[in-house]
Amino acid sequence: MLACQDLTVEMQPANVRILDRATAVFKPKGLNAVIGPSGCGKTTLVKAMLGILPSEGAISYGGEPVLQSSDLLGKLSFAPQFSIAHERLSVEEALCYALDLCVREGAVKAARLEEILHRIGLAEHREKRVSDLSGGQLRRLGLGLELVGDPQCMVCDEVTSGLDPRSEDQILAVLQRLRDEREKTFICIIHNLAKLDVFDWITVVYEGAVVFQGALGAMNAYFGIPDALHLYDQLNEHPIEHWRERWASESAAIEPAEPIAAVVAPLPPSALEQTWTLLKRRxxxxxxxxxxxxxxxxxxxxxxxxxxxxxxxxxxxxxxxxxxxxxxxxxxxxxxxxxxxxxxxxxxxxxxxxxxxxxxxxxxxxxxxxxxxxxxxxxxxxxxxxxxxxxxxxxxxxxxxxxxxxxxxxxxxxxxxxxxxxxxxxxxxxxxxxxxxxxxxxxxxxxxxxxxxxxxxxxxxxxxxxxxxxxxxxxxxxxxxxxxxxxxxxxxxxxxxxxxxxxxxxxxxxxxxxxxxxxxxxxxxxxxxxxxxxxxxxxxxxxxxxxxxxx
Ligand SMILES: Nc1ncnc2c1ncn2[C@@H]1O[C@H](COP(=O)(O)OP(=O)(O)OP(=O)(O)O)[C@@H](O)[C@H]1O
Known part of the structure; x- marks a missing residue:
């Protein structure tokens, strides 16, 4: 699965280190949560692992080294925080264009469109313009757009942030179903610590370092807290060096189960076909x-x-x-x-x-x-x-x-x-x-x-x-x-x-x-x-x- 070793990110020109020797490995075929106080480096960790941000250290996927984003092509997709589709397209059009840009075979595209629309619960809203979707529907469309290439693993940056509890539950239910029925892996940056019981594997980031990885029960025991809501107060009790050293001595024993091999990614359409699709969309x-x-x-x-x-x-x-x-x-x-x-x-x-x-x-x-x-x-x-x-x-x-x-x-x-x-x-x-x-x-x-x-x-x-x-x-x-x-x-x-x-x-x-x-x-x-x-x-x-x- 996706893993990194001693990953460091420095921002130029001031050489500010915003990720410091982070080591992490995620659980395959499971829901992974990445949590930590605001500004601690969650997005930086994820972007560096995806090759979006330049970094030092080692990254691997399914045991293969990842040197640049293109090494993850077709295996892993990324749903960022920002608006993800052209607002003037309908839900169906946005998905169709994404399929045309990503998938070669016509028969696969038609079947996948229907499957995605039903999975994300937007089948009855397929004619709606993206601009008319609610926040929750928009996030679900974002997930749907990541599913077009049928990737093994999906990374979602704050996929539930800012949503009402019902919309948040709907999205988490979509992720759970995809994990259970399609064996997908999700790595989600989340803020709502009350929802951690839905996740199989939790990664705690603090001041630019990974200071814990494991299941929810193990996390509560490790930090000595009654529930996840006390986590950030507990983190503040000690300086980062304390948490870093403690985790360095205990992390070696922790290994997520059943590592998987990366799939062979199907080839995307040719540049000429993609140009034609983009011209039609424009x-x-x-x-x-x-x-x-x-x-x-x-x-x-x-x-x-x-x-x-x-x-x-x-x-x-x-x-x-x-x-x-x-x-x-x-x-x-x-x-x-x-x-x-x-x-x-x-x-x-x-x-x-x-x-x-x-x-x-x-x-x-x-x-x-x-x-x-x-x-x-x-x-x-x-x-x-x-x-x-x-x-x-x-x-x-x-x-x-x-x-x-x-x-x-x-x-x-x-x-x-x-x-x-x-x-x-x-x-x-x-x-x-x-x-x-x-x-x-x-x-x-x-x-x-x-x-x-x-x-x-x-x-x-x-x-x-x-x-x-x-x-x-x-x-x-x-x-x-x-x-x-x-x-x-x-x-x-x-x-x-x-x-x-x-x-x-x-x-x-x-x-x-x-x-x-x-x-x-x-x-x-x-x-x-x-x-x-x-x-x-x-x-x-x-x-x-x-x-x-x-x-
Ligand atoms: N381009 C940049 N240049 C300088 N500093 C940056 C840059 N991008 C992020 N940072 C800093 O790096 C730190 C980590 O940012 P990051 O976005 O990874 O945090 P986060 O944990 O995802 O925060 P949030 O939960 O609020 O989204 C922050 O202090 C941020 O100000």
Missing amino acids: AQLFKRDRGYWLLTLAITLGFPLLVTIFAWDGIPQLRGIAMGSVGGAVAQMEASLRYRVDALEMASLVTGLILFQVILLTLMGSNNGAREIAAERQIFEKERFAGLSATAYASSKLIFASLIAVLQGLWMMGFVKYICEFPGASLPQACVLVLSCVSMTAICLGFSAIFNSADKASLLSVYLVGFQLPLSGIVLALPDMLVWLCRPFINAYWGWAGYFGSMRATRLYDAYRVDSNEWIPSPGLAATVLLLHFLVGAAMVFWGCQRKRWN
Whole structure:
């Protein structure tokens, strides 16, 4: 069964030791309770044993060493304290998606779904949204989600905390039935010492050390207490060194019965199948999140409209800018002067409108990516522990967010070009605008993968968009030495330059050239740089998703 030897966890950067040489072994096919005063290190012990927290010492499962979480894949599942499912899914959908991500065989999935729904007592609530479940039902769903891979052992962090006595009893009854009928092992962190009689094996943690393991009667005798409710008072009677030394001398004699061999875990679905499942789930969640899809639709349709409103007064001039020569020396001089003034006005209008389009697309990109991963990070970590591939998850996020960005870029380009009658080839213009939006989406998605907090990722994304305008050096002059230091990294510059570069053969480009000799990159070069931005964002997404970020 799950066991550890001299497990130590130190928190960086201060090297604070929150678990100190803990040694424990749990009882197979039984209900194991992990208890101890608040902050003593129960969660730390469990997370370190599951490879979620970095630790020193030895961990084993069924006699095999556990070096990382993936060594426990398919054998053991973990139900953490936090919200465990997407609130907009129904109970049945949440279980079905979990099965699709975890189990390969279709026939197994259908049978297991029914079994789980009945075992956790939610069969009649299968259509209910997760957000509408009571606290007790939510915990039972959490258990159900851990059962999808049919693991031998389940670790539950405070599975009954904060529940009324009836809900607590219901959950404990589910665990007991699974132990008796399916020979499952449970390791549960619990707070209610009055319920310890339900458990077969009790582990007492105190000040970062394991100070007792055994049955309830043995525990009461060991600590010299009439019942478990007196345990913490008794622990406070002596310093931790006393309990540590006493247990070190007595623990050798205690060995839980019938050690079991670990099962061979079935293979989870391929990364491609998992990506497809995640995309279907993301599309469904998008459809159900009315506020978010309305906002996305509003900015997708509204931002191009905004651009054309600012272009409105200049559109007739845009259409009719006079570039032809006129006869007569005086008339030519007048025409030339008028042309120069018109040209400067037009160039400034077109430059501003193109930049406005690009800035709005980067804003859409930040909306697409900034919260996407960070907001559901804990659900992802839990699903990864159950077998979800981080590559499949990162790919699904990139594909989904990029698809939205492609549509936004195409619509912005098509609408504004049609209304304002901007000259130049459509294909390069569409390419740079789409790439501008897609690359900013990927970068913000990268922030969302790297940071734990959705607020932090959003804030950074907003700053990044905010700095696009001044650092592009297009409408506000940057000091010369900064121009080419900043520009390689500024999405808006390349979006603007690529679009403007596509007008090279038009009168508007000549108009811009009346006042500026600055080098304008070709659309091809601009698209290449934006593609590089996208690749950097994608690398951040994959790297950020590979890193473990449990709370
Ligand atoms: N990331 C961290 N950095 C620093 N200290 C931490 C960190 N995580 C936990 N701790 C500290 O480690 C100690 C043990 O925390 P842990 O969450 O394991 O306790 P617990 O026994 O599960 O508490 P509770 O019953 O209240 O959930 C606590 O003092 C906590 O403040």
